[in-house]
Amino acid sequence: MIWDTIIAGGGHNGLVTAAYLARAGRNVLVLERREMVGGCSVTEEIWPGYRVSTGAYLSSLLQEKLVRELELVRFGYHVEPKDPPFFSPLPDGRHLFMWQDPARTHSEMAK
Numbered sequence: 001m002i003w004d005t006i007i008a009g010g011g012h013n014g015l016v017t018a019a020y021l022a023r024a025g026r027n028v029l030v031l032e033r034r035e036m037v038g039g040c041s042v043t044e045e046i047w048p049g050y051r052v053s054t055g056a057y058l059s060s061l062l063q064e065k066l067v068r069e070l071e072l073v074r075f076g077y078h079v080e081p082k083d084p085p086f087f088s089p090l091p092d093g094r095h096l097f098m099w100q101d102p103a104r105t106h107s108e109m110a111k
């Protein structure tokens with residue numbers, strides 16, 4: 001096989017670039033040093049029985065355009081809205097939640 005492009009690193013930027021080049025008809029080779037692709041966006045079982053996001057924990061930098069053009073939903077991409085998106089426990093036992101609903105967040109702030 002003759003490669004048109006070799007990409008070092010199978011993080012999401014390398015994978016997106018490879019996908020677009022492949023769709024344009026190029027022969028692309030992605031070389032990843034780890035045993036899994038995804039870079040900082042992976043989910044790993046770092047303790048037996050617990051799968052966690054070891055780096056990125058929410059999908060904020062992935063452009064909607066890429067999701068659409070690369071048909072990621074067809075390949076299993078699914079976004080679970082975070083609600084509440086934010087929780088902060090305080091040392092004195094109080095806490096603050098922020099919710100998707102601004103009215104609920106306002107009443108939390110009002111406490």
Ligand SMILES: Cc1cc2nc3c(=O)[nH]c(=O)nc-3n(C[C@H](O)[C@H](O)[C@H](O)COP(=O)(O)OP(=O)(O)OC[C@H]3O[C@@H](n4cnc5c(N)ncnc54)[C@H](O)[C@@H]3O)c2cc1C
Nearest residue numbers: 009010011012013014032033039040055056057058060061
């Ligand atoms: C702790 C943390 C939390 C984050 N949280 C979020 C978040 O919640 N939401 C969000 O949108 N973004 C988050 N980010 C940012 C996001 O993870 C990065 O923007 C994104 O991962 C960058 O993708 P990338 O493909 O450029 O690089 P990376 O994800 O870093 O991927 C690079 C890949 O290249 C491989 N590699 C490196 N050198 C070589 C080599 N010489 N040969 C072969 N392979 C190599 C690495 O193993 C890795 O797989 C977070 C980042 C960190 C560090």
